[in-house]
Amino acid sequence: MKRAWLQHLVAKKLGADAVSIGRSGGETSTFSPPTTVHGHGDYVGTGPTAQPCTARPFEDMPGPRGLPLIGTLLDYTPLGPFSLKKLHESFFERYRQFGKISKETIGNKCFVSVYDPRDIETLFRTEGPNPSWMQLMALGEVRKRLGKPLGMINETGQKWRQLRYAAQSKLLNPKSVSSFVPVLDEISRDFVEKLRTGRSAATLEPTIDLDAELRKWSLESVVSATLGIRLGCLQKHRQIPDKDTEDLLQSSDAFLDTWSKLELGPPLYMLYPTKTWRKFLRANELWLSAAGRMIDRSLDRSESERDPLQPEVTLLEHIVTRKELTPDDVVMIITELIFAGIESTAVAMTYNLYTMAKNQHVQEKVRREVNAVVGKSGKVTQDALKSLKYVKACIKETSRVLPAFSMRNRILDKEIVLAGYRVPPNVIIRVLTHVTGQLPEYVVEPDRFAPERWLRDDTTIPKPHPFAVRPFGVGTRSCIGQRLAEQELGILLAKMIQQFHIECDGEMEQIFNIANKPDLSGTFKFTEL
Numbered sequence: 025m026k027r028a029w030l031q032h033l034v035a036k037k038l039g040a041d042a043v044s045i046g047r048s049g050g051e052t053s054t055f056s057p058p059t060t061v062h063g064h065g066d067y068v069g070t071g072p073t074a075q076p077c078t079a080r081p082f083e084d085m086p087g088p089r090g091l092p093l094i095g096t097l098l099d100y101t102p103l104g105p106f107s108l109k110k111l112h113e114s115f116f117e118r119y120r121q122f123g124k125i126s127k128e129t130i131g132n133k134c135f136v137s138v139y140d141p142r143d144i145e146t147l148f149r150t151e152g153p154n155p156s157w158m159q160l161m162a163l164g165e166v167r168k169r170l171g172k173p174l175g176m177i178n179e180t181g182q183k184w185r186q187l188r189y190a191a192q193s194k195l196l197n198p199k200s201v202s203s204f205v206p207v208l209d210e211i212s213r214d215f216v217e218k219l220r221t222g223r224s225a226a227t228l229e230p231t232i233d234l235d236a237e238l239r240k241w242s243l244e245s246v247v248s249a250t251l252g253i254r255l256g257c258l259q260k261h262r263q264i265p266d267k268d269t270e271d272l273l274q275s276s277d278a279f280l281d282t283w284s285k286l287e288l289g290p291p292l293y294m295l296y297p298t299k300t301w302r303k304f305l306r307a308n309e310l311w312l313s314a315a316g317r318m319i320d321r322s323l324d325r326s327e328s329e330r331d332p333l334q335p336e337v338t339l340l341e342h343i344v345t346r347k348e349l350t351p352d353d354v355v356m357i358i359t360e361l362i363f364a365g366i367e368s369t370a371v372a373m374t375y376n377l378y379t380m381a382k383n384q385h386v387q388e389k390v391r392r393e394v395n396a397v398v399g400k401s402g403k404v405t406q407d408a409l410k411s412l413k414y415v416k417a418c419i420k421e422t423s424r425v426l427p428a429f430s431m432r433n434r435i436l437d438k439e440i441v442l443a444g445y446r447v448p449p450n451v452i453i454r455v456l457t458h459v460t461g462q463l464p465e466y467v468v469e470p471d472r473f474a475p476e477r478w479l480r481d482d483t484t485i486p487k488p489h490p491f492a493v494r495p496f497g498v499g500t501r502s503c504i505g506q507r508l509a510e511q512e513l514g515i516l517l518a519k520m521i522q523q524f525h526i527e528c529d530g531e532m533e534q535i536f537n538i539a540n541k542p543d544l545s546g547t548f549k550f551t552e553l
């Protein structure tokens with residue numbers, strides 16, 4: 025098997041000897057023996073570690089020394105070793121330097137970086153019913169200036185709960201989400217057709233912009249799931265998307281382009297409207313008005329305009345009846361769901377195509393499963409999707425090696441003990457499962473692309489620690505779109521493997537962004553089967 029691509033990724037990120045640092049980083053003899061977590065199979069590693077009585081003070085926690093007032097801020101400027109575009113590499117480097125837990129002050133913010141899945145488990149079991157994370161300042165500021173509510177992504181406490189519960193009663197309900205399968209199958213079929221006719225006859229490489237078309241696929245999917253309308257932006261006769269679709273796609277690009285610069289850089293926009301800020305503001309205005317018009321379009325549909333493939337009650341119709349929500353809340357929930365659902369799912373799909381291309385034996389195994397369950401040209405139905413277990417395992421394994429998000433964070437209002445150290449309240453605790461998923465003490469043979477590790481009945485390779493790879497997060501504030509995204513990915517991946525033999529002549533890197541952007545040095549080749 026060729027796994028040079030994966031070894032290259034891991035070696036580059038961790039350094040050849042770094043993967044053995046493991047549990048030695050910061051662990052002391054006063055550390056109580058961990059209790060084993062049961063019920064997850066023969067995974068590597070063990071359960072929660074918190075033992076407050078023997079914990080060491082926060083001051084003892086290892087970490088880079090910073091300068092007074094600005095901490096290690098310079099490390100993340102052109103004067104330092106890390107670039108914002110490759111911020112995820114700094115997470116690997118800090119692990120290499122300090123081990124499984126470290127603290128760092130960047131500017132005026134104090135971060136604790138957590139890599140041990142036992143600590144990740146402890147954190148999520150402690151976070152309580154209304155978890156908080158670091159506010160996205162630029163997003164909060166733009167909403168304030170536009171007179172809009174803060175939205176689910178930035179809200180905390182009771183208000184977050186209200187917004188979240190209104191939407192999750194539909195979006196995380198397996199029965200309700202599986203009612204989207206027929207329409208998602210149709211959207212994926214449109215994507216496959218677009219690609220079939222959008223390849224060079226000589227090289228079989230795409231002549232269409234694959235990333236852009238995948239974004240249309242995920243936009244079409246999330247709009248159909250939330251609003252029950254079809255944009256048709258992948259259909260053959262639609263050369264140019266309609267104005268609202270175009271506005272959403274354009275503003276989403278501009279939004280992503282500017283958001284991370286504003287969130288990660290100094291907040292100069294608070295002092296004067298920088299060029300990046302103006303672009304960001306414009307993108308938000310464009311986004312909100314296009315999403316608003318789509319919501320109107322959905323509500324104004326007559327019975328005869330309803331798509332028979334769509335569920336009878338859309339998510340929008342469901343939340344619009346909730347008395348506790350204002351009309352602005354409803355618009356913001358839908359707007360955020362559509363936004364959060366585009367880039368994340370599109371990039372995850374690109375990574376899946378890449379891992380299939382680089383692991384031909386896995387691709388063949390997927391094809392055998394798809395042909396057995398769906399046939400060589402059949403539709404992916406709800407029942408079929410349940411049986412595509414290897415497809416699901418491939419999606420999970422891909423998220424381990426090429427995650428759409430490298431980091432999540434939590435802010436607790438009480439002290440917690442992690443890796444034997446007391447962590448005070450209000451510190452930003454970063455959960456770095458991008459790194460954890462590459463560590464051999466939690467994932468056996470991490471440099472091997474082995475979807476089998478996620479199959480319940482497979483005994484050829486031990487199961488990873490259950491908290492080592494969590495692409496959608498954990499707990500009450502985990503991704504609300506998880507089921508929808510998994511369904512979208514499962515359907516399209518199955519259809520792609522059913523229709524094409526996939527190859528790729530380049531290497532995949534990632535660019536750190538709100539969702540990690542694929543940076544491929546070569547091209548894909550899709551040969552029709």
Ligand code: HEM
Nearest residue numbers: 361364365368369372428432496497498501502503505509
């Ligand atoms: C492969 C695709 C996706 C990935 C990998 C992903 C991953 C994530 C992650 C890691 C979080 C943070 C969880 C935490 O902190 O514990 C999150 C939050 C969120 N995701 Fe996703 N996501 C994906 C697709 C979607 C889709 C399709 C939607 C919309 C339908 C969506 C909507 C959201 C929202 C609204 C939040 C914030 C939830 C809250 O604050 O309560 N995501 N996602």
